[in-house]
Amino acid sequence: MEKILVINLGGTSSKVAIYFDENLYEKKTISHEKEELADLFTNKEQIDYRTKMINNWLREIDFDAKELTAIGVRGGNLPSELSKSGGTYFIDSYLQSLILANYDDDGQFYHGVVIGVPIALNLRNGNEKIGIYVTDPPTVNELEPVAKIAGHPDFERIPVFHALNQRAVARRVAKEMNKTYEETRLIVVHLGAGISVGVHCGGRVIDVNNVTRGDGPMAPNRAGQLPMSQLIEAVYKGNCTLEEAQLKLRLGGGVRAYLGTDDMRKVEEMILSGDEYAKLIWEALVYQVAKEIGSCFTVLDGEVDAICYTGGMAFSDKLITALNKKVDKLAPIKHYPGEFENEGLALGALRVIRGDEQAVQIEKE
Ligand SMILES: Nc1ncnc2c1ncn2[C@@H]1O[C@H](COP(=O)(O)OP(=O)(O)O)[C@@H](O)[C@H]1O
Numbered sequence: 001m002e003k004i005l006v007i008n009l010g011g012t013s014s015k016v017a018i019y020f021d022e023n024l025y026e027k028k029t030i031s032h033e034k035e036e037l038a039d040l041f042t043n044k045e046q047i048d049y050r051t052k053m054i055n056n057w058l059r060e061i062d063f064d065a066k067e068l069t070a071i072g073v074r075g076g077n078l079p080s081e082l083s084k085s086g087g088t089y090f091i092d093s094y095l096q097s098l099i100l101a102n103y104d105d106d107g108q109f110y111h112g113v114v115i116g117v118p119i120a121l122n123l124r125n126g127n128e129k130i131g132i133y134v135t136d137p138p139t140v141n142e143l144e145p146v147a148k149i150a151g152h153p154d155f156e157r158i159p160v161f162h163a164l165n166q167r168a169v170a171r172r173v174a175k176e177m178n179k180t181y182e183e184t185r186l187i188v189v190h191l192g193a194g195i196s197v198g199v200h201c202g203g204r205v206i207d208v209n210n211v212t213r214g215d216g217p218m219a220p221n222r223a224g225q226l227p228m229s230q231l232i233e234a235v236y237k238g239n240c241t242l243e244e245a246q247l248k249l250r251l252g253g254g255v256r257a258y259l260g261t262d263d264m265r266k267v268e269e270m271i272l273s274g275d276e277y278a279k280l281i282w283e284a285l286v287y288q289v290a291k292e293i294g295s296c297f298t299v300l301d302g303e304v305d306a307i308c309y310t311g312g313m314a315f316s317d318k319l320i321t322a323l324n325k326k327v328d329k330l331a332p333i334k335h336y337p338g339e340f341e342n343e344g345l346a347l348g349a350l351r352v353i354r355g356d357e358q359a360v361q362i363e364k365e
């Protein structure tokens with residue numbers, strides 16, 4: 001029997017689980033208050049904190065990490081130019097060195113997905129029999145050439161998105177429609193701490209926004225696209241440093257910046273208690289997500305099998321009703337609240353361990 005630990009570090013939570021083959025054995029979701037993570041400024045601080053947290057959980061459930069066959073990690077910080085397709089990547093010593101070279105221990109913490117592999121290395125503690133696998137990393141780049149064009153030759157559109165959950169949901173929808181994933185034309189909307197809206201066509205994600213670099217709709221703790229010239233001026237005039245500007249785009253932006261929280265349940269309570277400003281910000285988020293869905297509709301020439309909602313915020317009836325009002329005339333709506341990431345990581349690793357699927361091959365330089 002294969003024993004697989006999965007590590008899924010999100011913008012507002014850390015999710016961990018153990019699978020015995022396909023079956024879930026134990027799981028835990030730890031929600032992080034913004035204050036709790038606020039002082040963990042560097043990658044190293046975050047790695048130490050979250051490694052300790054996972055080790056504490058393993059002790060709590062009386063599970064010895066030495067028993068593991070594999071660790072499945074969401075993210076992995078794989079360089080974008082190497083993640084040219086979806087699938088499972090086996091983190092051998094070559095990929096490990098590229099991943100570790102891809103960021104700096106003392107550098108500013110960026111997002112939980114960046115630090116999964118160093119944490120897995122800590123947990124396996126030198127025991128290389130425990131393989132490390134990354135399935136559908138956020139950097140998967142299957143954009144059509146036309147979608148890569150940014151508007152100036154010095155720049156290129158590079159996606160970073162919830163590839164793991166988006167593809168897991170897309171496969172479910174395809175199955176429900178008695179089609180293969182490759183045969184479907186879908187718009188998948190992941191409503192998490194960041195929001196990604198992906199166009200799935202022919203088994204690839206041919207267009208999607210970058211949820212970490214100021215692109216697409218605003219989200220609970222992501223700015224999405226900002227007025228570019230204002231941002232350049234703010235940095236140039238010294239109103240903010242490059243790091244502060246980057247922070248405005250990712251974990252410090254969006255609803256959190258306007259309302260002081262990225263918990264959308266709290267925002268809904270604020271609205272219920274009559275907070276007009278909270279209502280305006282919430283409506284702006286809905287407006288921007290709907291507009292992004294509309295633009296994805298045009299990418300598929302208006303031929304869309306389904307629009308699929310997923311992620312934590314998709315649990316909100318209020319949000320789904322408001323979105324539907326704007327987009328449900330475009331295509332049938334499918335609804336998969338939460339995420340299927342833990343399962344996706346466990347099954348992805350298992351397929352490769354069993355030889356049912358080959359790990360994605362990397363061209364080594
Ligand atoms: N029932 C709910 N109603 C409204 N928002 C919710 C609900 N459950 C979770 N959320 C919101 O979903 C977001 C987190 O989504 P999630 O997909 O879990 O992202 P992450 O993994 O980054 O934490 C948070 O803003 C959270 O407040």
Ligand SMILES: CCCC(=O)OP(=O)(O)O
Nearest residue numbers: 010011138161192193194
């Ligand atoms: C795709 C990068 C990961 C991400 O943005 O996840 P959250 O929305 O869970 O923070």
